[in-house]
Amino acid sequence: MSVTNLKLKPQATPQTAAQVIALGQTASRGIDGRLSRFVTQTVTNLLPLLVTLTFFTLAWQLICSSPESSLPAPSRVLEESWELIAHPFYIGQGVDQGLFWHVFASLQRVALGYAMAAAVGVALGTLVGQSALAMRGLDPIFQVLRTVPPLAWLPLSLAAFQDGTPSAIFVIFITAIWPIIINTAVGIRNIPQDYQNVAKVLRLNSFEYFGKIMLPAAAPYIFTGLRIGIGLSWLAIVAAEMLIGGVGIGFFIWDAWNSSLISDIIVALIYVGIVGFLLDRLIALVGRAVTRGTANA
Known part of the structure:
Protein backbone atom coordinates (compact mmCIF):
# COMPACT_ATOMS: atom_id res chain seq x y z
CA MET A 1 0.00 0.00 0.00
CA SER A 66 -11.78 89.62 -32.08
CA PRO A 67 -11.60 92.94 -30.18
CA GLU A 68 -15.11 93.85 -31.37
CA SER A 69 -16.67 90.78 -29.73
CA SER A 70 -19.03 91.55 -26.85
CA LEU A 71 -18.47 88.12 -25.28
CA PRO A 72 -15.11 86.96 -23.90
CA ALA A 73 -13.23 84.06 -25.44
CA PRO A 74 -12.31 81.02 -23.25
CA SER A 75 -8.75 82.29 -22.82
CA ARG A 76 -10.07 85.63 -21.63
CA VAL A 77 -12.52 83.94 -19.26
CA LEU A 78 -9.64 82.03 -17.66
CA GLU A 79 -7.58 85.20 -17.39
CA GLU A 80 -10.30 87.42 -15.92
CA SER A 81 -11.96 84.85 -13.63
CA TRP A 82 -9.00 82.77 -12.56
CA GLU A 83 -9.30 83.85 -8.92
CA LEU A 84 -12.97 82.83 -8.95
CA ILE A 85 -12.15 79.46 -10.50
CA ALA A 86 -9.13 78.74 -8.32
CA HIS A 87 -10.75 79.67 -5.00
CA PRO A 88 -14.32 78.29 -4.91
CA PHE A 89 -14.21 77.96 -1.10
CA TYR A 90 -13.28 81.57 -0.43
CA ILE A 91 -15.12 83.07 2.56
CA GLY A 92 -15.55 86.83 2.65
CA GLN A 93 -17.96 89.35 4.06
CA GLY A 94 -21.67 89.30 3.22
CA VAL A 95 -22.27 88.13 -0.34
CA ASP A 96 -18.55 88.17 -1.13
CA GLN A 97 -18.19 84.37 -1.12
CA GLY A 98 -16.67 81.71 -3.33
CA LEU A 99 -18.86 79.98 -5.88
CA PHE A 100 -19.12 76.84 -3.76
CA TRP A 101 -20.92 78.73 -1.00
CA HIS A 102 -23.30 80.38 -3.45
CA VAL A 103 -24.16 76.98 -4.93
CA PHE A 104 -24.45 75.48 -1.45
CA ALA A 105 -26.91 78.18 -0.35
CA SER A 106 -29.00 77.59 -3.45
CA LEU A 107 -28.97 73.82 -2.90
CA GLN A 108 -30.21 74.28 0.66
CA ARG A 109 -33.24 76.20 -0.60
CA VAL A 110 -33.82 73.64 -3.34
CA ALA A 111 -33.60 70.76 -0.87
CA LEU A 112 -36.28 72.23 1.40
CA GLY A 113 -38.68 73.25 -1.34
CA TYR A 114 -38.21 70.07 -3.34
CA ALA A 115 -38.62 67.77 -0.31
CA MET A 116 -41.93 69.42 0.54
CA ALA A 117 -43.05 69.24 -3.09
CA ALA A 118 -42.16 65.54 -3.27
CA ALA A 119 -44.08 64.67 -0.10
CA VAL A 120 -47.17 66.73 -0.91
CA GLY A 121 -47.05 65.89 -4.62
CA VAL A 122 -46.97 62.12 -4.10
CA ALA A 123 -49.81 62.34 -1.55
CA LEU A 124 -52.03 64.49 -3.78
CA GLY A 125 -51.16 62.44 -6.86
CA THR A 126 -52.15 59.27 -5.05
CA LEU A 127 -55.45 60.84 -4.01
CA VAL A 128 -56.23 62.08 -7.53
CA GLY A 129 -55.20 58.80 -9.12
CA GLN A 130 -57.18 56.60 -6.77
CA SER A 131 -60.36 58.64 -6.38
CA ALA A 132 -62.49 59.60 -9.38
CA LEU A 133 -64.25 62.22 -7.26
CA ALA A 134 -60.94 63.83 -6.27
CA MET A 135 -59.78 63.78 -9.87
CA ARG A 136 -62.90 65.64 -11.05
CA GLY A 137 -62.55 68.18 -8.25
CA LEU A 138 -58.80 68.77 -8.16
CA ASP A 139 -57.37 67.92 -11.58
CA PRO A 140 -58.82 71.00 -13.37
CA ILE A 141 -57.36 73.25 -10.65
CA PHE A 142 -53.95 71.60 -10.98
CA GLN A 143 -54.02 71.95 -14.76
CA VAL A 144 -54.68 75.68 -14.45
CA LEU A 145 -52.14 76.39 -11.71
CA ARG A 146 -49.31 74.46 -13.35
CA THR A 147 -49.36 76.85 -16.32
CA VAL A 148 -48.50 79.85 -14.11
CA PRO A 149 -44.81 80.78 -14.62
CA PRO A 150 -42.67 80.20 -11.51
CA LEU A 151 -41.56 83.80 -11.10
CA ALA A 152 -45.18 84.98 -11.21
CA TRP A 153 -45.56 83.41 -7.75
CA LEU A 154 -42.65 85.38 -6.29
CA PRO A 155 -44.42 88.71 -5.60
CA LEU A 156 -47.27 86.85 -3.93
CA SER A 157 -44.89 84.80 -1.79
CA LEU A 158 -42.93 87.93 -0.82
CA ALA A 159 -46.17 89.57 0.27
CA ALA A 160 -47.11 86.51 2.30
CA PHE A 161 -43.77 85.70 3.96
CA GLN A 162 -42.14 89.13 4.04
CA ASP A 163 -38.73 87.48 3.60
CA GLY A 164 -36.66 86.35 0.66
CA THR A 165 -35.61 82.85 1.74
CA PRO A 166 -39.06 81.36 2.51
CA SER A 167 -40.37 83.09 -0.61
CA ALA A 168 -37.75 81.35 -2.74
CA ILE A 169 -38.51 78.02 -1.07
CA PHE A 170 -42.21 78.50 -1.82
CA VAL A 171 -41.42 79.24 -5.48
CA ILE A 172 -39.44 75.99 -5.68
CA PHE A 173 -42.27 74.10 -4.01
CA ILE A 174 -44.98 75.46 -6.30
CA THR A 175 -42.81 74.87 -9.38
CA ALA A 176 -41.81 71.27 -8.63
CA ILE A 177 -45.11 69.95 -7.30
CA TRP A 178 -47.13 69.82 -10.55
CA PRO A 179 -45.13 67.21 -12.50
CA ILE A 180 -44.93 65.08 -9.35
CA ILE A 181 -48.72 65.20 -8.85
CA ILE A 182 -49.51 64.50 -12.50
CA ASN A 183 -47.05 61.63 -12.95
CA THR A 184 -48.03 60.02 -9.65
CA ALA A 185 -51.71 60.18 -10.58
CA VAL A 186 -51.01 58.63 -13.99
CA GLY A 187 -49.00 55.85 -12.35
CA ILE A 188 -51.77 55.08 -9.87
CA ARG A 189 -54.42 54.98 -12.60
CA ASN A 190 -52.27 52.62 -14.69
CA ILE A 191 -51.90 49.96 -12.00
CA PRO A 192 -52.89 46.66 -13.70
CA GLN A 193 -56.22 45.20 -12.69
CA ASP A 194 -54.50 41.90 -11.88
CA TYR A 195 -52.61 43.62 -9.07
CA GLN A 196 -55.84 44.91 -7.62
CA ASN A 197 -57.40 41.45 -7.88
CA VAL A 198 -54.45 39.93 -6.02
CA ALA A 199 -54.86 42.53 -3.28
CA LYS A 200 -58.54 41.56 -2.94
CA VAL A 201 -57.71 37.86 -2.80
CA LEU A 202 -55.07 38.47 -0.13
CA ARG A 203 -57.50 40.80 1.70
CA LEU A 204 -54.94 43.57 2.07
CA ASN A 205 -56.09 46.57 4.05
CA SER A 206 -55.63 50.12 2.77
CA PHE A 207 -52.18 50.60 4.28
CA GLU A 208 -50.92 47.22 3.04
CA TYR A 209 -52.31 47.88 -0.44
CA PHE A 210 -50.65 51.30 -0.50
CA GLY A 211 -47.24 50.00 0.60
CA LYS A 212 -47.11 46.64 -1.21
CA ILE A 213 -49.09 47.23 -4.40
CA MET A 214 -49.70 50.88 -5.17
CA LEU A 215 -46.34 52.51 -4.54
CA PRO A 216 -44.16 49.77 -6.14
CA ALA A 217 -46.38 49.66 -9.22
CA ALA A 218 -46.46 53.44 -9.65
CA ALA A 219 -42.81 54.03 -8.68
CA PRO A 220 -41.48 54.42 -12.27
CA TYR A 221 -44.07 57.14 -12.93
CA ILE A 222 -43.38 58.80 -9.59
CA PHE A 223 -39.65 59.01 -10.23
CA THR A 224 -40.26 60.42 -13.69
CA GLY A 225 -42.16 63.25 -12.01
CA LEU A 226 -39.43 63.63 -9.41
CA ARG A 227 -36.78 63.98 -12.12
CA ILE A 228 -38.78 66.64 -13.91
CA GLY A 229 -39.42 68.37 -10.57
CA ILE A 230 -35.75 68.57 -9.57
CA GLY A 231 -34.85 70.13 -12.91
CA LEU A 232 -37.60 72.73 -12.61
CA SER A 233 -36.58 73.42 -9.01
CA TRP A 234 -33.01 74.24 -10.02
CA LEU A 235 -34.25 76.49 -12.82
CA ALA A 236 -36.64 78.28 -10.47
CA ILE A 237 -34.13 78.95 -7.69
CA VAL A 238 -31.61 80.57 -10.05
CA ALA A 239 -34.31 82.88 -11.39
CA ALA A 240 -35.80 83.61 -7.97
CA GLU A 241 -32.45 84.45 -6.37
CA MET A 242 -31.84 87.10 -9.00
CA LEU A 243 -34.74 89.00 -7.44
CA ILE A 244 -34.54 88.19 -3.72
CA GLY A 245 -30.78 88.82 -3.31
CA GLY A 246 -28.51 87.33 -0.67
CA VAL A 247 -26.01 84.50 -1.02
CA GLY A 248 -26.97 82.21 -3.89
CA ILE A 249 -25.86 81.38 -7.40
CA GLY A 250 -28.75 83.31 -8.95
CA PHE A 251 -27.90 86.51 -7.09
CA PHE A 252 -24.21 86.00 -7.93
CA ILE A 253 -25.06 85.95 -11.65
CA TRP A 254 -27.21 89.07 -11.36
CA ASP A 255 -24.60 90.90 -9.28
CA ALA A 256 -21.89 89.97 -11.81
CA TRP A 257 -24.08 91.40 -14.58
CA ASN A 258 -24.53 94.66 -12.69
CA SER A 259 -20.75 94.81 -12.29
CA SER A 260 -20.18 93.97 -16.01
CA LEU A 261 -18.25 90.81 -15.08
CA ILE A 262 -19.25 88.70 -18.08
CA SER A 263 -16.47 86.16 -17.52
CA ASP A 264 -17.72 85.51 -13.98
CA ILE A 265 -21.22 84.94 -15.36
CA ILE A 266 -19.91 82.32 -17.79
CA VAL A 267 -18.09 80.49 -14.98
CA ALA A 268 -21.22 80.58 -12.83
CA LEU A 269 -23.33 79.22 -15.69
CA ILE A 270 -20.94 76.28 -16.03
CA TYR A 271 -21.43 75.61 -12.32
CA VAL A 272 -25.20 75.82 -12.73
CA GLY A 273 -25.19 73.35 -15.61
CA ILE A 274 -22.96 70.82 -13.85
CA VAL A 275 -24.95 70.94 -10.61
CA GLY A 276 -28.24 70.61 -12.49
CA PHE A 277 -26.90 67.59 -14.35
CA LEU A 278 -25.70 65.96 -11.12
CA LEU A 279 -29.07 66.52 -9.42
CA ASP A 280 -30.87 64.89 -12.33
CA ARG A 281 -28.53 61.90 -12.32
CA LEU A 282 -28.88 61.54 -8.55
CA ILE A 283 -32.67 61.28 -8.72
CA ALA A 284 -32.38 58.95 -11.73
CA LEU A 285 -30.00 56.61 -9.89
CA VAL A 286 -32.19 56.57 -6.77
CA GLY A 287 -35.20 55.80 -8.94
CA ARG A 288 -33.37 53.01 -10.74
CA ALA A 289 -32.32 51.50 -7.41
CA VAL A 290 -35.80 51.75 -5.86
CA THR A 291 -37.64 50.44 -8.93
CA ARG A 292 -34.95 47.82 -9.68
CA GLY A 293 -34.24 49.19 -13.11
CA THR A 294 -37.79 49.85 -14.32
CA ALA A 295 -37.29 53.64 -14.05
CA ASN A 296 -35.08 55.01 -16.80
CA ALA A 297 -31.71 56.35 -15.59
Whole structure:
Protein backbone atom coordinates (compact mmCIF):
# COMPACT_ATOMS: atom_id res chain seq x y z
CA MET A 1 0.00 0.00 0.00
CA SER A 2 2.78 2.39 0.85
CA VAL A 3 4.56 1.70 -2.43
CA THR A 4 1.38 2.34 -4.37
CA ASN A 5 0.88 5.57 -2.53
CA LEU A 6 4.40 6.66 -3.31
CA LYS A 7 3.83 5.99 -6.99
CA LEU A 8 0.56 7.89 -7.05
CA LYS A 9 1.84 11.03 -5.40
CA PRO A 10 4.39 12.01 -8.07
CA GLN A 11 1.71 11.47 -10.71
CA ALA A 12 -0.81 13.67 -8.91
CA THR A 13 1.56 16.52 -8.11
CA PRO A 14 2.37 17.69 -11.67
CA GLN A 15 -1.32 17.44 -12.57
CA THR A 16 -2.32 19.62 -9.62
CA ALA A 17 0.35 22.19 -10.41
CA ALA A 18 -0.78 22.34 -14.03
CA GLN A 19 -4.34 22.90 -12.91
CA VAL A 20 -3.27 25.70 -10.60
CA ILE A 21 -1.28 27.35 -13.38
CA ALA A 22 -4.19 26.98 -15.78
CA LEU A 23 -6.60 28.48 -13.27
CA GLY A 24 -4.23 31.36 -12.65
CA GLN A 25 -3.89 32.01 -16.37
CA THR A 26 -7.66 31.88 -16.81
CA ALA A 27 -8.23 34.29 -13.93
CA SER A 28 -5.54 36.61 -15.29
CA ARG A 29 -7.12 36.55 -18.74
CA GLY A 30 -10.52 37.23 -17.15
CA ILE A 31 -9.21 40.24 -15.22
CA ASP A 32 -7.32 41.53 -18.24
CA GLY A 33 -10.42 41.07 -20.38
CA ARG A 34 -12.66 42.94 -17.97
CA LEU A 35 -10.10 45.74 -17.63
CA SER A 36 -9.74 45.95 -21.39
CA ARG A 37 -13.52 46.10 -21.87
CA PHE A 38 -13.82 48.78 -19.18
CA VAL A 39 -11.11 50.92 -20.79
CA THR A 40 -12.63 50.44 -24.24
CA GLN A 41 -16.11 51.31 -23.02
CA THR A 42 -14.86 54.38 -21.14
CA VAL A 43 -12.95 55.66 -24.17
CA THR A 44 -15.92 54.95 -26.42
CA ASN A 45 -18.26 56.91 -24.14
CA LEU A 46 -15.94 59.83 -23.41
CA LEU A 47 -14.30 60.31 -26.79
CA PRO A 48 -17.35 61.84 -28.54
CA LEU A 49 -17.85 64.18 -25.59
CA LEU A 50 -14.21 65.27 -25.57
CA VAL A 51 -14.25 65.84 -29.34
CA THR A 52 -17.45 67.89 -29.07
CA LEU A 53 -16.11 70.00 -26.20
CA THR A 54 -12.84 70.59 -28.04
CA PHE A 55 -14.66 71.65 -31.20
CA PHE A 56 -17.02 73.91 -29.24
CA THR A 57 -14.16 75.55 -27.32
CA LEU A 58 -12.14 76.17 -30.48
CA ALA A 59 -15.18 77.62 -32.25
CA TRP A 60 -15.92 79.83 -29.25
CA GLN A 61 -12.30 80.99 -29.17
CA LEU A 62 -12.30 81.84 -32.88
CA ILE A 63 -15.64 83.62 -32.83
CA CYS A 64 -15.01 85.71 -29.69
CA SER A 65 -11.30 86.44 -30.05
CA SER A 66 -11.78 89.62 -32.08
CA PRO A 67 -11.60 92.94 -30.18
CA GLU A 68 -15.11 93.85 -31.37
CA SER A 69 -16.67 90.78 -29.73
CA SER A 70 -19.03 91.55 -26.85
CA LEU A 71 -18.47 88.12 -25.28
CA PRO A 72 -15.11 86.96 -23.90
CA ALA A 73 -13.23 84.06 -25.44
CA PRO A 74 -12.31 81.02 -23.25
CA SER A 75 -8.75 82.29 -22.82
CA ARG A 76 -10.07 85.63 -21.63
CA VAL A 77 -12.52 83.94 -19.26
CA LEU A 78 -9.64 82.03 -17.66
CA GLU A 79 -7.58 85.20 -17.39
CA GLU A 80 -10.30 87.42 -15.92
CA SER A 81 -11.96 84.85 -13.63
CA TRP A 82 -9.00 82.77 -12.56
CA GLU A 83 -9.30 83.85 -8.92
CA LEU A 84 -12.97 82.83 -8.95
CA ILE A 85 -12.15 79.46 -10.50
CA ALA A 86 -9.13 78.74 -8.32
CA HIS A 87 -10.75 79.67 -5.00
CA PRO A 88 -14.32 78.29 -4.91
CA PHE A 89 -14.21 77.96 -1.10
CA TYR A 90 -13.28 81.57 -0.43
CA ILE A 91 -15.12 83.07 2.56
CA GLY A 92 -15.55 86.83 2.65
CA GLN A 93 -17.96 89.35 4.06
CA GLY A 94 -21.67 89.30 3.22
CA VAL A 95 -22.27 88.13 -0.34
CA ASP A 96 -18.55 88.17 -1.13
CA GLN A 97 -18.19 84.37 -1.12
CA GLY A 98 -16.67 81.71 -3.33
CA LEU A 99 -18.86 79.98 -5.88
CA PHE A 100 -19.12 76.84 -3.76
CA TRP A 101 -20.92 78.73 -1.00
CA HIS A 102 -23.30 80.38 -3.45
CA VAL A 103 -24.16 76.98 -4.93
CA PHE A 104 -24.45 75.48 -1.45
CA ALA A 105 -26.91 78.18 -0.35
CA SER A 106 -29.00 77.59 -3.45
CA LEU A 107 -28.97 73.82 -2.90
CA GLN A 108 -30.21 74.28 0.66
CA ARG A 109 -33.24 76.20 -0.60
CA VAL A 110 -33.82 73.64 -3.34
CA ALA A 111 -33.60 70.76 -0.87
CA LEU A 112 -36.28 72.23 1.40
CA GLY A 113 -38.68 73.25 -1.34
CA TYR A 114 -38.21 70.07 -3.34
CA ALA A 115 -38.62 67.77 -0.31
CA MET A 116 -41.93 69.42 0.54
CA ALA A 117 -43.05 69.24 -3.09
CA ALA A 118 -42.16 65.54 -3.27
CA ALA A 119 -44.08 64.67 -0.10
CA VAL A 120 -47.17 66.73 -0.91
CA GLY A 121 -47.05 65.89 -4.62
CA VAL A 122 -46.97 62.12 -4.10
CA ALA A 123 -49.81 62.34 -1.55
CA LEU A 124 -52.03 64.49 -3.78
CA GLY A 125 -51.16 62.44 -6.86
CA THR A 126 -52.15 59.27 -5.05
CA LEU A 127 -55.45 60.84 -4.01
CA VAL A 128 -56.23 62.08 -7.53
CA GLY A 129 -55.20 58.80 -9.12
CA GLN A 130 -57.18 56.60 -6.77
CA SER A 131 -60.36 58.64 -6.38
CA ALA A 132 -62.49 59.60 -9.38
CA LEU A 133 -64.25 62.22 -7.26
CA ALA A 134 -60.94 63.83 -6.27
CA MET A 135 -59.78 63.78 -9.87
CA ARG A 136 -62.90 65.64 -11.05
CA GLY A 137 -62.55 68.18 -8.25
CA LEU A 138 -58.80 68.77 -8.16
CA ASP A 139 -57.37 67.92 -11.58
CA PRO A 140 -58.82 71.00 -13.37
CA ILE A 141 -57.36 73.25 -10.65
CA PHE A 142 -53.95 71.60 -10.98
CA GLN A 143 -54.02 71.95 -14.76
CA VAL A 144 -54.68 75.68 -14.45
CA LEU A 145 -52.14 76.39 -11.71
CA ARG A 146 -49.31 74.46 -13.35
CA THR A 147 -49.36 76.85 -16.32
CA VAL A 148 -48.50 79.85 -14.11
CA PRO A 149 -44.81 80.78 -14.62
CA PRO A 150 -42.67 80.20 -11.51
CA LEU A 151 -41.56 83.80 -11.10
CA ALA A 152 -45.18 84.98 -11.21
CA TRP A 153 -45.56 83.41 -7.75
CA LEU A 154 -42.65 85.38 -6.29
CA PRO A 155 -44.42 88.71 -5.60
CA LEU A 156 -47.27 86.85 -3.93
CA SER A 157 -44.89 84.80 -1.79
CA LEU A 158 -42.93 87.93 -0.82
CA ALA A 159 -46.17 89.57 0.27
CA ALA A 160 -47.11 86.51 2.30
CA PHE A 161 -43.77 85.70 3.96
CA GLN A 162 -42.14 89.13 4.04
CA ASP A 163 -38.73 87.48 3.60
CA GLY A 164 -36.66 86.35 0.66
CA THR A 165 -35.61 82.85 1.74
CA PRO A 166 -39.06 81.36 2.51
CA SER A 167 -40.37 83.09 -0.61
CA ALA A 168 -37.75 81.35 -2.74
CA ILE A 169 -38.51 78.02 -1.07
CA PHE A 170 -42.21 78.50 -1.82
CA VAL A 171 -41.42 79.24 -5.48
CA ILE A 172 -39.44 75.99 -5.68
CA PHE A 173 -42.27 74.10 -4.01
CA ILE A 174 -44.98 75.46 -6.30
CA THR A 175 -42.81 74.87 -9.38
CA ALA A 176 -41.81 71.27 -8.63
CA ILE A 177 -45.11 69.95 -7.30
CA TRP A 178 -47.13 69.82 -10.55
CA PRO A 179 -45.13 67.21 -12.50
CA ILE A 180 -44.93 65.08 -9.35
CA ILE A 181 -48.72 65.20 -8.85
CA ILE A 182 -49.51 64.50 -12.50
CA ASN A 183 -47.05 61.63 -12.95
CA THR A 184 -48.03 60.02 -9.65
CA ALA A 185 -51.71 60.18 -10.58
CA VAL A 186 -51.01 58.63 -13.99
CA GLY A 187 -49.00 55.85 -12.35
CA ILE A 188 -51.77 55.08 -9.87
CA ARG A 189 -54.42 54.98 -12.60
CA ASN A 190 -52.27 52.62 -14.69
CA ILE A 191 -51.90 49.96 -12.00
CA PRO A 192 -52.89 46.66 -13.70
CA GLN A 193 -56.22 45.20 -12.69
CA ASP A 194 -54.50 41.90 -11.88
CA TYR A 195 -52.61 43.62 -9.07
CA GLN A 196 -55.84 44.91 -7.62
CA ASN A 197 -57.40 41.45 -7.88
CA VAL A 198 -54.45 39.93 -6.02
CA ALA A 199 -54.86 42.53 -3.28
CA LYS A 200 -58.54 41.56 -2.94
CA VAL A 201 -57.71 37.86 -2.80
CA LEU A 202 -55.07 38.47 -0.13
CA ARG A 203 -57.50 40.80 1.70
CA LEU A 204 -54.94 43.57 2.07
CA ASN A 205 -56.09 46.57 4.05
CA SER A 206 -55.63 50.12 2.77
CA PHE A 207 -52.18 50.60 4.28
CA GLU A 208 -50.92 47.22 3.04
CA TYR A 209 -52.31 47.88 -0.44
CA PHE A 210 -50.65 51.30 -0.50
CA GLY A 211 -47.24 50.00 0.60
CA LYS A 212 -47.11 46.64 -1.21
CA ILE A 213 -49.09 47.23 -4.40
CA MET A 214 -49.70 50.88 -5.17
CA LEU A 215 -46.34 52.51 -4.54
CA PRO A 216 -44.16 49.77 -6.14
CA ALA A 217 -46.38 49.66 -9.22
CA ALA A 218 -46.46 53.44 -9.65
CA ALA A 219 -42.81 54.03 -8.68
CA PRO A 220 -41.48 54.42 -12.27
CA TYR A 221 -44.07 57.14 -12.93
CA ILE A 222 -43.38 58.80 -9.59
CA PHE A 223 -39.65 59.01 -10.23
CA THR A 224 -40.26 60.42 -13.69
CA GLY A 225 -42.16 63.25 -12.01
CA LEU A 226 -39.43 63.63 -9.41
CA ARG A 227 -36.78 63.98 -12.12
CA ILE A 228 -38.78 66.64 -13.91
CA GLY A 229 -39.42 68.37 -10.57
CA ILE A 230 -35.75 68.57 -9.57
CA GLY A 231 -34.85 70.13 -12.91
CA LEU A 232 -37.60 72.73 -12.61
CA SER A 233 -36.58 73.42 -9.01
CA TRP A 234 -33.01 74.24 -10.02
CA LEU A 235 -34.25 76.49 -12.82
CA ALA A 236 -36.64 78.28 -10.47
CA ILE A 237 -34.13 78.95 -7.69
CA VAL A 238 -31.61 80.57 -10.05
CA ALA A 239 -34.31 82.88 -11.39
CA ALA A 240 -35.80 83.61 -7.97
CA GLU A 241 -32.45 84.45 -6.37
CA MET A 242 -31.84 87.10 -9.00
CA LEU A 243 -34.74 89.00 -7.44
CA ILE A 244 -34.54 88.19 -3.72
CA GLY A 245 -30.78 88.82 -3.31
CA GLY A 246 -28.51 87.33 -0.67
CA VAL A 247 -26.01 84.50 -1.02
CA GLY A 248 -26.97 82.21 -3.89
CA ILE A 249 -25.86 81.38 -7.40
CA GLY A 250 -28.75 83.31 -8.95
CA PHE A 251 -27.90 86.51 -7.09
CA PHE A 252 -24.21 86.00 -7.93
CA ILE A 253 -25.06 85.95 -11.65
CA TRP A 254 -27.21 89.07 -11.36
CA ASP A 255 -24.60 90.90 -9.28
CA ALA A 256 -21.89 89.97 -11.81
CA TRP A 257 -24.08 91.40 -14.58
CA ASN A 258 -24.53 94.66 -12.69
CA SER A 259 -20.75 94.81 -12.29
CA SER A 260 -20.18 93.97 -16.01
CA LEU A 261 -18.25 90.81 -15.08
CA ILE A 262 -19.25 88.70 -18.08
CA SER A 263 -16.47 86.16 -17.52
CA ASP A 264 -17.72 85.51 -13.98
CA ILE A 265 -21.22 84.94 -15.36
CA ILE A 266 -19.91 82.32 -17.79
CA VAL A 267 -18.09 80.49 -14.98
CA ALA A 268 -21.22 80.58 -12.83
CA LEU A 269 -23.33 79.22 -15.69
CA ILE A 270 -20.94 76.28 -16.03
CA TYR A 271 -21.43 75.61 -12.32
CA VAL A 272 -25.20 75.82 -12.73
CA GLY A 273 -25.19 73.35 -15.61
CA ILE A 274 -22.96 70.82 -13.85
CA VAL A 275 -24.95 70.94 -10.61
CA GLY A 276 -28.24 70.61 -12.49
CA PHE A 277 -26.90 67.59 -14.35
CA LEU A 278 -25.70 65.96 -11.12
CA LEU A 279 -29.07 66.52 -9.42
CA ASP A 280 -30.87 64.89 -12.33
CA ARG A 281 -28.53 61.90 -12.32
CA LEU A 282 -28.88 61.54 -8.55
CA ILE A 283 -32.67 61.28 -8.72
CA ALA A 284 -32.38 58.95 -11.73
CA LEU A 285 -30.00 56.61 -9.89
CA VAL A 286 -32.19 56.57 -6.77
CA GLY A 287 -35.20 55.80 -8.94
CA ARG A 288 -33.37 53.01 -10.74
CA ALA A 289 -32.32 51.50 -7.41
CA VAL A 290 -35.80 51.75 -5.86
CA THR A 291 -37.64 50.44 -8.93
CA ARG A 292 -34.95 47.82 -9.68
CA GLY A 293 -34.24 49.19 -13.11
CA THR A 294 -37.79 49.85 -14.32
CA ALA A 295 -37.29 53.64 -14.05
CA ASN A 296 -35.08 55.01 -16.80
CA ALA A 297 -31.71 56.35 -15.59
